[in-house]
Amino acid sequence: MEKMYDYLIVGSGLFGATFAYRAARAGKKCLVIDKRSHLGGNVYCEKTEGINVHKYGAHIFHTSNKMVWDFVNSIVEFNRYTNSPVANYQGKLYNLPFNMNTFYQMWGVRTPEEAQAKIEEQKAEAVALMKADGASEPRNLEEQAKVLIGNDIFEKLIKGYTEKQWGRKCSDLPAFIIKRLPVRLAFDNNYFNDKYQGIPIGGYNKLIDGLLEGIDTQVNVDFFSDRERWESLADKIVFTGKLDEFYDYRFGKLEYRTVRFENEILDKPNYQGNAVVNYTEREIPYTRVIEHKHFEMFGQEVYNCPKTVISKEFSTEWTEGMEPYYPVNDARNNELAEKYRALAASETKVIFGGRLAEYKYYDMAPIIERALSISIEK
Ligand code: FAD
Ligand code: UDP
Helix, strand or coil: CCCCEEEEEECCCHHHHHHHHHHHHCCCCEEEECCCCCCCHHHCEEEECCEEEECCCCCCEEECCHHHHHHHHHHCCECCCCCCCEEEECCEEEECCECHHHHHHHHCCCCHHHHHHHHHHHHHHHHHHHHHCCCCCCCCHHHHHHHHHCHHHHHHHHHHHHHHHHCCCHHHCCCHHHHCCCECCCCCCCCCCCCEEECECCCHHHHHHHHHCCCEEECCCCHHHHHHHHHHHEEEEEECCCHHHHCCCCCCCCCEEEEEEEEEEECCCCCCCCCEEEECCCCCCCCEEEEHHHHCCCCHHHHHCCCEEEEEEEEEECCCCCCCCEECCCHHHHHHHHHHHHHHHCCCCEEECCCCCCCCCCCHHHHHHHHHHCCCCC
8 A cells, every 4th residue: 555655754853854855855755743842853942032042952053064054054044153152160261162362361371382382381291190190091081181281271171061061070081072172272262163153044943944844744743652653654764763762672771961951031131241151160050051142143133132041051860751962972872872773774664863863972964964865765
């Protein structure tokens, strides 16, 4: 019997929506379902006091892939937002990522040579300590950070923040987490090294609406609540939910870190003068404060909107019922994920894609790149 749809797409996040867009353009009939009450997955925004509030955490689009950048801009134009977070350590402010502004604020050095000399001095101390302890390479995040940038920056800008974010000591975390933070001998506060970055003009919902225009969608429906019926509707399934859940947790459950958001509407136009302020000391329980309007309002626009919305982010361990945000890439979880991936690889009618179904911490651009790369049968 001919099925109603070519593809049933489980999940309307960027993976599902991008795939649906392409499949529809290729003449395929698609149904996109989502268990949440709205489309868009984690990039979804909620309008509050005229401000797009990033409901599942601040999202900044960045990529060096021109094909991906052109693709998203063909759906909605992006603004010139450049992420330049500020760190607050015990009331003193420092620019991020680590650059000449940070080094001036930390040590009073004014030139790249002076900064370089200071960093080298601190690095040498860290390397000597590490070697005295019998290691030739950094064995964990703490050693990696000190060897990269020295003890002062580690103590003030890295240690507390990282321990809050991951709920583990820096000496128990893998070194790679910190390797991606840029260190620059230039007065350049741009957090990313990528060629392109920005926020969709009008917000992320415009991107999702553009991708899903003309495509059948249903929200408030969980694939697992009536799996057989959903499976009977389409020839193929694109699954972007949790990989372990698809296989009924038969090998055990994968773990995640999650974030709890405390949102406040404030009766002032400008609270912190920046979209992102990190609180890097251990004693303050939240990791950062997001002031959403600064993603899309610049200069006078900030003051034309009389209120502001802020979110304090509390990073916590995930338990059932919470949003699964960050995969935990330790040995146990990686091994478990591999077992599930082996099952997934043998499926002929199911495509697994995205953050949850691949159990991989993907940024938005690589998700889109991947969804654009999957071949759609003629
Ligand atoms: P999701 O957006 O999670 O979509 C999956 C969808 O599937 C959800 O809507 C879910 O409800 C639905 N679903 C799951 N199971 C079922 C089911 N059983 N039945 C029906 N529906 C189901 N990336 C960046 O590039 N820049 C950033 O600044 C950035 N910040 C981030 C901040 C946070 C806090 C988080 C968590 C992520 C951030 N990311 C960022 C990553 C970005 O969110 C992801 O790359 C992207 O949203 C993943 O898209 P996806 O489609 O794989 O997953
Ligand atoms: N980090 C830090 N201090 C900061 C910001 C980041 O120590 O003010 C560290 C922290 O360990 C974090 C890592 O750098 O996990 C990567 O930061 P990024 O902002 O890239 O992480 P994301 O929140 O995007 O996963």
